Amino acid sequence: MGSPCELRVWGCAAEVLTAARAELERLEAKYSRYRDDSLTTRINRSAGSAALALDAETAGLLDYAQQAWQQSGGRFDLSTGVLRRAWDFKSGKLPDPAVLATARACVGWQKLEWQRPRLRLPEGMELDFGGLVKEYAADRVAALLRERGARGGMVDLGGDIAVVGPQPDGSAWRIGIRDPRRREAALAVIELARGGLATSGDYERGMSIAGVRYSHLLDPLSGQPVRGAASVSVAAPLCLLAGTASTSAMLMGEGAEAWLRDLGLPWLLVGQDAELRGSLGPVHS
Amino acid sequence: MAATEYSPKLQALLLSALALPGLAQAAAREDDGFFVVRASQYAEDAVPAEQLASAEDERYDIKILQARLSLPVGRSFSLGTTLAYESMSGASPWFVEAGDDGRPVQVLSGATIEDQRRDAAVDLRWYGGRHQLALSAGVSVEDDYRALSGGLEWLVEMPDEHSTLNFGLGYSDDRIEPTEGGSARFPTRPAQESKSSYSAVVGFTTIINARSQWQLAVSATRLDGFLSDPYKLASVDGALVQDARPDSRWQLALSSRYRHRFTGLDASLHADYRYFLDEWEVNAHTVNLAWHQDLGDYLTLTPSVRYYSQSQAYFYQAYYRTAREDGFASSDYRLSPYGAYTLGLSLRCELGDAAISLAAERYDSQAGIAAGEVRVENPGLVDFTLFSLGVEYRY
CATH class of the missing domain: 3.10.520.10 (ApbE-like domains)
Incomplete structure (x- = not known):
């Protein structure tokens, strides 16, 4: 998940942790934008071409992202990542105005076509699920641990935390x-x-x-x-x-x-x- | 989760989040503790003079105080308790008789009735993975009445994680000892009676998409015992007889509740419909529409409109020229054919963990707006105004 992860859990069998780990790896493999074989990469490569039919989980994440975009007045936007093409924070330089203008043209949820389950990204646009997958993964793993009998615990994925249940002393x-x-x-x-x-x-x-x-x-x-x-x-x-x-x-x-x-x-x-x-x-x- | 009220923005987000696989269950146990107190004032309009044949024209005024406290107990349980107190005063429809022109006129109970009702109930809910079980028990006491009730509810989340099934069973045992029952003044009024009721409900709730949710429920109720009103009389061929109804009644109800969030408008529509039918041939339709409009950060304004229409019970008449062969007689306006509409307006203000709500409702019933044709309107049909003030706190 690209950041330190910590899993604290009690009251369940050790193999449950293996299942939790497998779930994290599944989501990492599916949504990482750094992996060549991820769904995110496949979606981003499809930009400018035909619409892609997506699975129920991804469709759910996109529905949620759309709702978050609406509720936040356009601030929460999975297409923002393209701006990093213009802003290079390691360079110590401000972006070239022309490059920034081009990047801005490729940002904005309203520009993509999302009709569940079909998504069409216009040319040049990219999606980055990084803004929600880590949080979603924490919730899913916490739910999985509870379902498998964990009596308490906490899933911490680099500061995104989901509680499984209280500490062993109930606190x-x-x-x-x-x-x-x-x-x-x-x-x-x-x-x-x-x-x-x-x-x-x-x-x-x-x-x-x-x-x-x-x-x-x-x-x-x-x-x-x-x-x-x-x-x-x-x-x-x-x-x-x-x-x-x-x-x-x-x-x-x-x-x-x-x-x-x-x-x-x-x-x-x-x-x-x-x-x-x-x-x-x-x-x- | 169901118990707490979220801000509209958060509700919209939560609904989308719950549509994700696995998350409905993750959030299902987030029932925080909360405390609600609500005070209401219910006032029935006086009966119009042309429909009245008694000196008394003032009907019921009821003051209601309700409180509910819900506490999480450990990780898997929540315990709730509900208390209510009602203080009633006024007169209620006693009987209907033929006026000079043959049109029915209402006679109200002569003396002002003063009564108090006290309700107490507890419920315990268990959360286990996809399942929830709840047990409840309650008691309700008035000067002349006491009811004991119990219920069991089972909620199960479907494997698709978007839908929930719920099953419920209920039982109630009621005893009534009418004031002055069997007395020299009211010799026909019963001294003690009882009834019991059994009910079952099956419901299905599904998240249609990130903005919509739909619930369908079917319920059946069986009532047995004394189902008449001991304080009401009916006029049969000029003579007054005790209100008499069958001693059993099957009821069936089908209800649909739809919720839709309009994100662009910062508003939600709640559209509900209920169909009711029973063994006494009463059929009723209820349509309720409410528009929850957010106004800025803290306020929600909700105008609502409800329409209700029912057909009459087969043995009901405003008054009887001849006695029925089966011996039943009732002129209770609640068994008469009529329609009613309710206009409501409520304002809710959320301030952190606390919320205040103010609500007003106006209810008008008339035979003329019933869905079917009604030849004779019951003169006892009620109109009322309700105001309420609620304060709640979550922790």
Whole structure:
């Protein structure tokens, strides 16, 4: 899944872990955009040609992505990845305006044709399921573990967390929200008894030019890096929902708090000044 | 999950997420604890003078206070309790007689009735993978009445993970000791009676797509025992006799509930239909439409309209010129043919874990708007206004 994964589980047979691992590998193989044989790669190669008929799981993910795109006012968009053709954060340079304009023309969910189960991507467009597959995988693995008898546990896929059940003593899991600027330090510890938690932040991969910091988070509407929170964590009944809520909040800049309040889920926002705001608690600094 | 109210944006996302394989089950156990209190004021209109033959014209006013608390217990259980208190006062339709021109006129119970009703119920729900089991028990007490009830519900998620089947069984045992039953003043009024009811329901809920959900349910109820109204009389050939109905009644109902989210409009449509028929030949249709419109971040405004129409019970008459051979007699407006519409408006404000809702409803019933033709309107048909204020808190 491209990031450290941790599985804590109790009360079930060891072979259940093998099944959990197999499920993660299945999703990784199916949706990774770095693998030549993945469905994502096949979808992206189909851009500009005939529509592709997709399986029920992928169709479900696309339906969800469409709903998230609508609800977030176009911020949550699986087609945003193309902007990275223009923004090279390792180069330390701003993108060439012409290249950026070309990339922006290939971004926007409204441009693709999605009529379940058929998807047609216009020439030059790409989809990246990275914005939701990790969260979906966490939820699926947690459900699988519960179904196979796990009495408690937690699936942590690089900060996208789904709770299987409580700790052996019945208490909630304590999860540290790391400091966006000092990676090893926890800024806050929250308790999670059920559901999922996801954190999005501009932890890495940004760049500074002439004292201006450019975050790696790109707004699909403007094509520009977003200036907003340093990180947003959201707790939800499903990790998938938490991920959509936090990712969209990061892309909303100033509008993040209004979006989070509108959703009504518990959230914790770390501002650029490291100030903490939100209803997700308890918070220990 | 079902118990908690989510913001419309989140609901739309959750519905799409639940359509994904495996996730309906993952979210199924997210029943948080919640607490709701609701106070309502129900006021029936006075009976119009031209349809009235008694001095008393004021009908029921009811004040209602309801509370529900639901608590998660461990990982696999939730425990709920519901309490309700109603305080009623006013007069109720007593009997109908022929007016001077032969048109039926209503006589209301002479004295103002004062009564209180207290309900208490507990339910325990178990969550096990694709299955949920719930047991419930309740008691309801009025000055002249007490009912004990119990229920069992089984919910199972289908392997396609988009659909759920539910089965329910219910039982209720009611005893009534009518005020002044068998007294010198009301010699025909029974002193003590009882009835029992058994019900079964089968339902099917399916997520059609990311924006739509549909539920179909069929229920059957069997009532046995004293099904008449001990406080009502019927006019037979000018004489007043005790309300008398058959002592058993089969009821069947078919209901369909459809939910659709219009994402572009930030709104949801709830469209419900119910068909009812019973052994007494009462057929009824109910259509309910509600539009849940989000207004900004915190508010949801819901206008609704409901239409109801029923045919009469086979033995019902506004008044009887001759006695029926089977001995049944009832002029209860609830067994008469009529139609009714309800207009409702509610406003809900969500503030974090808390929500406040305000609702108003106006109900008007008339024979003239019934789906079939009605020759004689029952003068006791009720019109009412209902206001309610609710506060809820999730934790």
